[in-house]
Amino acid sequence: MGYTHWGxxxxxxxxxxxxxxxxxxRIVGTxxxxxxxxxxxxxxVRFRFTTSRRKTSGSDDKDGRGAVLMKGKxxxxxxxxx
Numbered sequence: 001m002g003y004t005h006w007g008x009x010x011x012x013x014x015x016x017x018x019x020x021x022x023x024x025x026r027i028v029g030t031x032x033x034x035x036x037x038x039x040x041x042x043x044x045v046r047f048r049f050t051t052s053r054r055k056t057s058g059s060d061d062k063d064g065r066g067a068v069l070m071k072g073k074x075x076x077x078x079x080x081x082x
Contacts, residue, residue: 024056042081050074
C-alpha cells in the first residue's frame with residue numbers, strides 16, 4: 001500500500017523513573033492530542049500520569065499484588081510542536 005505521511009515522535013520524561021529489582025513500577029494516565037492552528041498535520045500533546053511502585057515478590061497484602069511502596073503525585077507534561 002505504500003507509506004503514510006505519519007512519522008514517529010519520542011516524548012522524553014524530564015527525569016528518569018527508576019526500575020528496581022523485585023518491584024513493579026506502573027505508569028497510568030492519559031494522552032491528549034490537539035491539532036496546531038498552523039498545520040492540520042501537527043499536534044500539541046499533553047500527558048497526565050501517576051506512577052506507583054509495588055513489591056513484586058513476597059506479596060504482603062490481601063489482593064496478592066504486593067505492598068505499595070511508593071505512589072507519586074499526578075504529573076502533567078505538555079509538548080508543543082514548533
